[in-house]
């Protein structure tokens with residue numbers, strides 16, 4: 001599906017700014033707001049920071065993007081909309097781990113520890129790595 005159709009299928013108007021931000025996300029896969037702003041300013045210098053925030057919020061609300069907090073506490077936007085896990089490398093890159101068995105294992109191990117009347121909403125494991133000492 002092309003960018004325009006994906007945005008429309010989410011119930012949003014495919015404005016030039018929305019298309020540009022979605023294209024940046026398709027290219028980068030995982031991106032902080034600072035990186036997104038820096039990249040869109042190269043193409044569209046007039047776009048405001050608040051517009052970028054609004055677009056990213058609408059993308060997350062409609063399921064086009066997800067977001068998570070990295071090891072440094074920074075919000076990272078993610079092009080993969082379904083539940084998955086991450087390895088955050090020493091270079092600050094993210095590797096997607098799409099492993100339903102891992103999620104199922106975690107669910108089984110913690111199901112009895114949940115507060116009464118609550119259920120698991122989302123499981124996201126984040127493994128950080130560092131360069132091995134030589």
Ligand SMILES: [Zn+2]
Nearest residue numbers: 078080086096
């Ligand atoms: Zn991801």
